[in-house]
Amino acid sequence: xxxxxxxxxxxxxxxxxxxxxxxxxxxxxxxxxxxxxxxxxxxxxxxxxxxxxxxxxxxxxxxxxxxxxxxxxxxxxxxxxxxxxxxxxxxxxxxxxxxxxxxxxxxxxxxxxxxxxxxxxxxxxxxxxxxxxxxxxxxxxxxxxxxxxxxxxxxxxxxxxxxxxxxxxxxxxxxxxxxxxxxxxxxxxxxxxxxxxxxxxxxxxxxxxxxxxxxxxxxxxxxxxxxxxxxxxxxxxxxxxxxxxxxxxxxxxxxxxxxxxxxxxxxxxxxxxxxxxxxxxxxxxxxxxxxxxxxxxxxxxxxxxxxxxxxxxxxxxxxxxxxxxxxxxxxxxxxxxxxxxxxxxxxxxxxxxxxxxxxxxxxxxxxxxxxxxxxxxxxxxxxxxxxxxxxxxxx
Ligand SMILES: Cc1ncc(COP(=O)(O)O)c(C=O)c1O
Numbered sequence: 001x002x003x004x005x006x007x008x009x010x011x012x013x014x015x016x017x018x019x020x021x022x023x024x025x026x027x028x029x030x031x032x033x034x035x036x037x038x039x040x041x042x043x044x045x046x047x048x049x050x051x052x053x054x055x056x057x058x059x060x061x062x063x064x065x066x067x068x069x070x071x072x073x074x075x076x077x078x079x080x081x082x083x084x085x086x087x088x089x090x091x092x093x094x095x096x097x098x099x100x101x102x103x104x105x106x107x108x109x110x111x112x113x114x115x116x117x118x119x120x121x122x123x124x125x126x127x128x129x130x131x132x133x134x135x136x137x138x139x140x141x142x143x144x145x146x147x148x149x150x151x152x153x154x155x156x157x158x159x160x161x162x163x164x165x166x167x168x169x170x171x172x173x174x175x176x177x178x179x180x181x182x183x184x185x186x187x188x189x190x191x192x193x194x195x196x197x198x199x200x201x202x203x204x205x206x207x208x209x210x211x212x213x214x215x216x217x218x219x220x221x222x223x224x225x226x227x228x229x230x231x232x233x234x235x236x237x238x239x240x241x242x243x244x245x246x247x248x249x250x251x252x253x254x255x256x257x258x259x260x261x262x263x264x265x266x267x268x269x270x271x272x273x274x275x276x277x278x279x280x281x282x283x284x285x286x287x288x289x290x291x292x293x294x295x296x297x298x299x300x301x302x303x304x305x306x307x308x309x310x311x312x313x314x315x316x317x318x319x320x321x322x323x324x325x326x327x328x329x330x331x332x333x334x335x336x337x338x339x340x341x342x343x344x345x346x347x348x349x350x351x352x353x354x355x356x357x358x359x360x361x362x363x364x365x366x367x368x369x370x371x372x373x374x375x376x377x378x379x380x381x382x383x384x385x386x387x388x389x390x391x392x393x394x395x
Contacts, residue, residue, distance in 0.1 A: 002021075003021050004019070004021075018347075018350055018355065019347075019350070020032050020038070020350070021033045023035075024052070025040065025048070025051070025052025025053065026051075026052050026053055027051045027052060027053065027369075027371070028040055028051045028052075028368060028369045028371065028372050028376055029052075030052070030355065036353065037353060038350070038353050038354065038355050039353060039354050039355065039368075039376065039379055039380055039383065040052075040355050040368065040369070041354060041355055041356040041366045041367065041368040041380055042355045042356050042357050042367065042368075043367055043368055043369045044251065045246070045357070045367070046188070046220050046225060046246050046247065046333070046367035047246045047247055047249075047251060048247075048250075048251050048369050049223055049224060049225075049247035049250065049289055049293055049369060049370045049371075050250060050289055050292060050293070050369060050370065050371055051369035051371050052251075052369075054250070054288075054289075054371075056288045056289075056291075056292060057250045057251065057285050057288045057289060059288070060284040060285055060287065060288035061252075061281060061284055061285050061288075063284065064079060064280055064281050064283075064284035064285075065281065067280070068280060069279075069280070069281055070276070070279055070280065070281070071280060072275060073273065073274065073275075073277070073278065077278065077280050077283070079280050079283045079284050079287060080098060080278040080280065080283045082283075082287055083096075083098075083283045083286050083287045083290065084096040084098075084256075086287065086290050086291070086294070087244070087256065087258055087290070088258070090229050090230070090290075090294055091229075091230060091242060091258050092238060093239075093241070093242065093258045093259055093260050094258075094259065094260055094261040094264045095258070095259055095261070095263075095264030095265075096256050096257070096258050097256060097257050097259075097272070097277070098254065098255070098256045098274075098277045098278030098283070099245070099254075099255040099256060099257070099274060099277045099278075100253045100254065100255060100274065100276050100277055100279075100282075101134075101245055101253060101255050102133075102134055102217075102219035102243060102244075102245030102246060102255050103133075103134030103135060103136050103139045103255075104134075104136075104255055104274065104277065105219065105243035105244065105245055105255040105256055105257045106133045106134045106136075106138070106139040106142070106182075106217065106219075106243050106257075107134070107136050107138045107139055108257050108272055109182075109215050109241050109243055109257045109259075110125075110138045110139070110141075110142075110156075111138075111267075111271075111272060112241070112257070112259065112263055112266055112267060112272075113125070113179055113180040113213050113215065113241070113263075114179070115266050115267065115271075116179070116213065116262075116263065116266050117179035117180070120179075120211075121177075122176070122177055122178060122179035122212065123158045123177055123179055124158050124159075124160055124175075124177045124178050124179055125142060125156075125158060125159050125160070125179055125180050125181075125182065126159075126160050126161075126162055126170070126173055126174065126178060126180070126181045126182070127142035127143075127144050127159060127160075127161060127162075127181075127182045127183075128144060128161070128162055128163070128164040128183055128187075128195070129144045129145075129161050129162070129163050129164050130144060130145060130164050130187050130190035130191070130193060130360070131143060131144045131145070131164075131182070131183070131184055131187055131190060131217075132145065132148075132184070132187065132188065132189035132190055133182060133184075133217055133219075133243075135148065137152065137155060137156070138156060140152060140155055141155035141156035141159050142156075142159055142182050144161045145189075145190070158179075160173050164187070164190075164193065164195065164199070165195065165196045165198075165199050166199075167196075167198050167199050167202045170199060170202050170203070170206070171202060171206070174206045174209075174210055174212070175210065176210055178206070178210050178212040179212055179213065180212055180213040180214070180215055181203050181206075181207075181212060181213075181214050181215070182215045182216075182217060183195055183203065183214075183215075183216055183217065184216070184217045184218075184219075184220070184221065185200075185216060185218070185221050185226075185231035185232060185234075185235075186220075186221050186226065186231060186329060186330065186333060187360075188219075188220035188221070188333065188359060188365070188367075189220075189359050189360070190359065190360050191328075191335060191337065191359050191360020191361070191362075191363040191365075192328045192329045192333060192334065192335025192359060192360070192363055192365055193328065193335075193360070194328065194329070194330070197235075200235060200237065204237045213240040213241065213263070214237075214239045214240050214241075215239060215240065215241040215242070215243065216230075216231075216232050216239040216241075216242055216243070217243045218230045218231060218232070218242050218243060218244050219243055219244060219245045219246055219255070220246060220333065220367075221333060222242070222244045222245075222246070222247065222248070223244065223246065223247030223248050223289070223290070223293055224247065224293035224294070224298065224299055224302055224331075224370050225247065225302070225331055225332055225333045225367065225370065226302075226306075226329075226330040226331035226332075226333055227299055227300075227302045227303035227306060227330060227331035227332075228299060229293065229294050229299065230242060230244070231330075240259065240260050240262075240263055241257055241258065241259040241260070241263055242257065242258045242259075243255070243256075243257050244256050244257070244258065247289065247293070247370075248286050248289070248290070249282045249285055249286045249289070250285040250286055250288060250289030251285060252279075252281060252282035252285045252286070253276075253279075253282060254278075254279070254282040254283065254285075254286050255277075256278075293370065298370070301370075302331045302332055302370050303331055305332065305372055305373060305374060305377060306330065306331040306332045306333075306334065308374050308377050309332070309334060309366065309368075309372075309377040309380070309381070310327055310329070310334055312377055312378065312380075312381035313327045313334060313336055313366075313381065313384075314327050315381070316336075316381060316384060316385055316388065317336070319385070319388075319395035320388055320392060320395055322339075323338050323339060323340060323341075323388075323392060324336055324337070324338055325337040325338065325339055328363075329366075332366070332367060332368055332370055332372070333365075333366075333367055334365075334366045334367075335359065335360075335363040335364065335365050335366070336363065336364040336366075337360075337362055337363045337364075338362055338363075338364065339362065340362075341391055341392075342358045342361070342362045342363070342364060343358060344391055345364060345384075345387050345388070345391060346358055346364065348387040348390050348391055349383060349384055349387040351387075352383040352384075352386050352387050352390075353383055354379075354380055354383035354384060354387070364384075366380070368380070
């Protein structure tokens with residue numbers, strides 16, 4: 001039996017997978033077992049910020065491997081504290097709790113804000129339609145997409161959905177009972193859709209009036225992906241809490257929530273915890289990644305190469321104006337909305353040696369390793385063009 005037949009036999013079948021039997025990764029490329037090379041603009045779903053086999057990440061992992069693989073949070077762990085210190089400095093917030101995933105970061109924040117709300121007589125949480133915050137029952141309760149929620153209701157109560165970018169609807173939804181607003185600066189799974197400046201301003205203005213908490217989900221936008229370490233740093237607004245994951249572990253499972261001073265003292269001993277969260281191997285890999293990504297010249301590189309890739313995608317959209325609706329996003333989190341055949345384009349691009357996935361039903365999403373250069377952007381644009389030609393004909 002080949003790997004596809006064995007996968008079908010032994011794994012619960014919830015993923016749409018590429019028809020690829022991957023052997024290894026190197027830099028920004030994956031290689032299958034026949035030795036075919038793929039330019040990887042999926043990057044483990046926006047995880048592999050420094051690509052595959054980055055020497056600094058590998059070295060940090062090997063060094064930690066020879067100290068200890070796992071200790072548990074019964075111990076203070078130097079590597080975990082070093083990473084927490086970096087995240088506090090970078091974010092401008094005060095305290096960190098480490099998790100294994102993005103979903104768990106959201107889940108922990110939900111508990112924390114609920115406890116804060118119980119103290120402050122507030123109980124309504126606001127989330128935006130099209131958002132994605134994870135698939136555990138708490139995180140799913142604020143993931144406002146019917147296709148994810150419909151089989152699992154009832155979910156948490158007291159959640160209000162506001163249509164994204166509808167400032168008027170947002171302003172009529174908030175009141176004295178509003179406990180927290182959860183938002184993604186750019187909705188990733190929802191189709192690379194940035195929240196508007198007007199809505200963002202309304203969210204922060206509303207906090208001054210009603211005193212609710214603002215939690216931003218930087219799981220996909222964070223760790224340099226949009227050209228600043230966190231996306232909220234572009235706006236100058238300061239959230240009360242941030243969820244971070246994906247790129248944070250440099251390829252190992254690591255998430256965190258980072259909160260302000262007040263929220264950092266809400267939970268008492270025993271009220272929250274995790275066996276693996278902040279595992280030293282993941283923190284070592286994460287620290288090596290964060291040290292590199294947080295350098296200003298690295299972030300400038302992400303902005304520049306992202307702008308270049310966006311221009312290349314825009315040039316393609318001029319060739320196929322009746323198919324490509326819009327190019328969106330910032331830095332190296334870009335989306336191309338098409339009005340037809342998104343899955344066919346994804347599989348044809350894969351055959352051409354370019355990997356990316358689809359978000360929001362009809363958006364080709366590009367989240368490459370942050371180390372790509374302009375020639376790699378050219379290579380991606382050319383492979384994508386060939387996929388368009390093979391599906392729609394020469395422009
Ligand atoms: C914005 C956002 N929030 C939360 C999650 C869930 O993170 P994880 O899959 O690490 O649990 C994701 C994952 O795609 C995400 O993009």
